[in-house]
Amino acid sequence: MINKTSTDEFGCAQCWPDSADAAWPMMQKTERGDDICDESHLHIMLSICGTCQQHFLWVFTEKIDWAAGDDPQHWAVLPLTQDEVKARNYALSYDAAAPLQPTRRSLQVDAPKGGGMDIFWSTGLFIGSHD
Numbered sequence: 001m002i003n004k005t006s007t008d009e010f011g012c013a014q015c016w017p018d019s020a021d022a023a024w025p026m027m028q029k030t031e032r033g034d035d036i037c038d039e040s041h042l043h044i045m046l047s048i049c050g051t052c053q054q055h056f057l058w059v060f061t062e063k064i065d066w067a068a069g070d071d072p073q074h075w076a077v078l079p080l081t082q083d084e085v086k087a088r089n090y091a092l093s094y095d096a097a098a099p100l101q102p103t104r105r106s107l108q109v110d111a112p113k114g115g116g117m118d119i120f121w122s123t124g125l126f127i128g129s130h131d
Contacts, residue, residue: 010079010105015049015056020121023107027077030056046080055080059125065113075109078125101125 010016015026033046033055043060059076078101102124110118 011049011054012052014051015054016079020107020119024109024119027056027058027107046085047077055082055085057125068113070113070115072113073111075107076122076125077107078104079106 015023015030017023017026027047030047030049033048036044036046036057038045041062041064043058045058047056047058048054049056057078057080060073062071062073065071104123104125106122106125108118108120108122110120112118
């Protein structure tokens with residue numbers, strides 16, 4: 001894996017294309033890596049692009065909707081530098097309020113109660129509220 005540090009230099013056309021809508025299905029095709037946290041409503045894991053070997057940190061959160069069972073869900077995906085992968089320097093905690101790499105482009109997928117899915121680019125990585 002090439003050691004990349006610029007927001008625009010991560011990944012390849014397969015895993016990290018210009019369009020967020022195109023990136024989401026490609027992210028789902030990356031190879032699953034280690035689990036960092038695997039709870040029922042919080043899942044943090046690594047994935048790796050089979051084409052360019054870019055590593056990504058995924059955070060999935062879910063908030064239980066006790067009334068209708070339509071649980072809001074959120075995914076955040078952040079590319080990691082080679083140094084971060086080696087050091088496992090993710091600086092994550094269950095109650096993290098500060099973003100990891102606040103200026104780095106991240107992929108966000110929001111599936112709110114009531115349907116629909118919003119896929120967009122953002123910066124940084126937050127661990128959202130979850131049960």
